[in-house]
Amino acid sequence: MSSSSLLPSSTPALHLAVALDGAGWHPAAWREQVSRPRELFTARYWADLVQEAERGLLDFVTIEDGLGPQSSHFTEPDTRTDQVRGRLDAVLIAARVAPLTRHIGLVPTVVATHTEPFHISKAIATLDYVSSGRAGLRVQVSARRNEAAHFGRRTFPALRIEDLDSPEVKELTGDLFDEAADHIEVVRRLWDSWEDDAEIRDVATGRFIDRDKLHYIDFEGRHFSVKGPSITPRPPQGQPVVSALAHQSVPFQLVARSTDIGFVTPHDADQARAVVDEIRAAQAAAGRADEPLHVFGDLVVFLDDDPAAAAARRERLDGLAGYTYTSDARIFTGNPAQLANLLQELQLAGLTGFRLRPGVVGHDLPAITQGLVPELQRRGGFRSEYEADTLRGLLGLTRPANRYAATATV
């Protein structure tokens, strides 16, 4: 699968996304002069970011979200006042920028643990309509006690990061990811619950729809049962793109069984190879070996033409934050050529694309679109124009057949 021959010219173009989160991923990003901290809750701010990403021909943007305030703590809320707190609903941010963009994919975060799959399915289907086929979603789980208390339906135990491998925590996370898998299953079945040609507008018989082409999904699971069909017709892409971030075996299983893109966090090529091997094995075990499944590497980036400037910037931001910023993903500091080298090395290890998390979005997003992208283009490693009108098209995914269609349509 991952050839060890170093022939970049023979590798296919890589895919590139950016992960948008407030003023950027560094906790002090909002304090930079280039940042716009008072505009984080405005449409103009998000439109500007996504339009910049589209100028750089990126495949898609993801938009972070959560059902509680951001926190510097692993599982509990904090009391900090020196970092960005508060955010808008990510699906609605995506909907707001959809009519202002034409090619770029829009992938908001959705928390499966506390939301209704019926609502999420029609929301993403509608995002697909308003963007003419550019919608996706990134599914997340939440074991945070404070977020569960916002809904009052369930309680979770206090978690400490050092207990991650304890049997209790493993059982809890296993349960949450099983629920997320059910959530995705319901969302996907609902997208297919209308066949593409269900709307017939047959004046002669007075029938608007052919009801035989609408389907109950009859899902019954441990956390919810959903009857269907959706109230929203099948979206333009048929199945919008489903993605998830994964750090260990349980979520790798979710990625392998249920998604179109997994975001992973290897810190070097060997780790990347290992992660990709595990996901590909799980994919084959799930009977999906023939289906395209992207594995994107996540990287936090501080990008400047002068590598020393990037390192100094990160250091200065750490100083402002009062601690050294760390991340689940590898943190890259350097120039576009160095980053292009790293991405191509990781691509050879089996990754098909990258989701870059800009350290300071006002600085590092334009550095990606105006620095990294031209560098990759020079190497023949990235598109020079958008080659498709849908997100599935950009990712090389065909429009899937409907699981409920009685016979394959010709």
Next chain:
Amino acid sequence: MPRKQIHLAAHFPGVNNTTVWSDPKAGSHVEFSSFAHFAQTAERAKFDFLFLAEGLRLREQGGEIYDLDVVGRPDTFTILTALAAVTERLGLTGTINSTFNEPYEVARQFASLDHLSDGRAAWNVVTSWDAFTGENFRRGGFLPQDERYSRAKEFLTTASELFDSWHGDEIVADRASGTFLRDAQAGAFVHQGQHFDISGQFNVPRSPQGRPVIFQAGDSDEGREFAASSADAIFSRYSALKEGQAFYTDVKGRLARHGRTPDQLLILPAATFVLGESDAEAAELAREVRRQQVSGATAIKHLEFVWNRDLSGYDPDGPLPDIDPDLGEHTIARGRAQVRMYRDPLATAREWRERAAANKWSIRDLVIETGNRQSFVGSPATVAETIDDFVQADAADGFILVPHITPGGLDVFADTVVPLLQERGVYRTEYEGSTLRDHLGLTEPSALEAGTRRVAS
């Protein structure tokens, strides 16, 4: 006394037989271009807002998905937020159910819509309890019917506590001192009640309107009381003069008991219209539209709402059934609010038989005459005058217009009636403000009031 200014709004044609899909001019009811066209027409006509209804389960009749009307619609929040990108002033009103949602999530979505539209969000709060719709949701059909308003009230109270949990001055964003938030407890809330026991921190800062404008649509005594206590506007179904005046007097009369003044609650009935060059032409056109809206098959299905029986063997062009309605639990039509309108099916059936016999009406004629009379029919001059008269006579504060063609059915009203209302001096020629509250003449809920309403912090 100055003449009252008229409020106008536009209801995107819904999934019912008011919407004529068989007309060659009828376009998509799902594609974004249809919504954009409709919204931009409403904004060109300086309407207060666009209105979207919602239903969370496809309707069924006789055990099958109902296929005679338009079926399918987009997600309310998503489509309204997308419309904020192609309009600048138009209010965006969404119907959102208080039974199959959670306050924290709905409050986030409305606060986000209000931010992303610069203060144009409104929420039509509806309730439902049926297990039929519940089959699509985690919570299922858990709510006893008599608790639906108690849950709706508590849902709205809880959501308001969340909206008010930020006062608007928390974000400092001072780079030099490194202070983003003035107060680490911004958004803190505690709500303990019969239906919700939740606490924590709301994570959307206070939006331009503070809270979305609140609509209510229920017509029962409980529904009217709910509106009088908590709503900014009512979406009513009384567009005729006398019924409209009675409803108007009743509801406005309830406000004082809740410490509110008559101008704090707008009454906006849904209204259909047909326009023609002349009154005669409009009347003829309206008759044709009604025949399109009520086919023979549709007429039989509507009769079943009252009879609660399979009437498929009856001829829609023949007389009404001799048999009486089945008075058992209503099982024939599911997912429809209007079956509840017929509280005494035997009496309704008797009355309808008498009217049909007296007028020599067939089943189809009767369904047309009892259900599908358009509110305003006439030349633009006639319709403008009638609407003005109704508002000045306190039958309404304005109307939510429901065209029968998607998406172009509003165009002719915008082009012909609106200029006449403007000439009469009863309708704006430009938007005076930028938020929906501005358009409706409502004051923003003050932070002080908000503070006193908080349960705890």
